[in-house]
Amino acid sequence: MKLIASPTSPFVRKVRVLLHETGKTDAIEQVMVATTPLASDSQAVAANPIGKIPALVRDSGPAIYDSRVITQFLNATWDLGMYPAAREWEIKTLESQADAILDAAVTVVYEQKLRPEELHYETWFDAQRQKIDRAVADIESRWMSHLAGPLDMSHIAVGVALSYLDFRMPDRDWRANAPALADWHAKFAARQSMIDTVPPQ
Structure with missing residues (x-):
């Protein structure tokens, strides 16, 4: 393949x-x-x-x-066991939420990089940033117990999404209102799988 x-x-x-x-x-x-x-x-x-x-x-x-x-x-x-049946719908929901963070962030990045500056629509940018902020806040308040459990695909999705915010939107301090998630991400980002896939600058 x-x-x-x-x-x-x-x-x-x-x-x-x-x-x-x-x-x-x-x-x-x-x-x-x-x-x-x-x-x-x-x-x-x-x-x-x-x-x-x-x-x-x-x-x-x-x-x-x-x-x-x-x-x-x-x-x-x-048969990797990354979507175990007992937590399948929670895993898929949290993975979807992490992907939504990425969708909003990638939209902002592409708009800034590919659209002429005079055509930038700040109201649109702000709406995407608010989506990211709400999603991060929800993970902090509702999903930390899940992230504390055995590794599954939602952990990977959240870890990658937060790392992308650091990579492409470093001015957005998502950690300010998500201290538990920040601690979790610091540990997850130190995994060899994350180190081996860090994007080039």
Whole structure:
């Protein structure tokens, strides 16, 4: 199998961290591409007509895409235990919430990098930042007991999302009102899987 990827994509990083955590890094060829919403890489488009990454080119059957589809496919294929039945819906909900943080953050990053400055819409930026703030506050108030439990896919998703905020939105001090989550993230970011997948500056 081949993973169409980019070292700076947080959605790709979720899959790469999963591979590291489960000892499967050698089982999938990682094909790094440079792609943006304005200039999609040809390999990304060949795997996913939208051009988004990650996309997983399987040995049989069509390519699959969206990081959550890929992580659930790999979990089922290799019986990785990252979505245990007893906590399945909580895991999927928290993973979805982490992905929503990424969606809002990536939107801001692309708008700032790709849209001319004179066309920036600050009200839109503020709305995305508020979504991030609300989601972080909710994890702090409602999900810390879950994050204290055995490693599952939601831990990876939250860890990657918070690290992306540090990487691309360092001016947003998400830790200020989330001390428990900040402590959790400091430990999670020190895992070898996270160190091995730090995006290039």
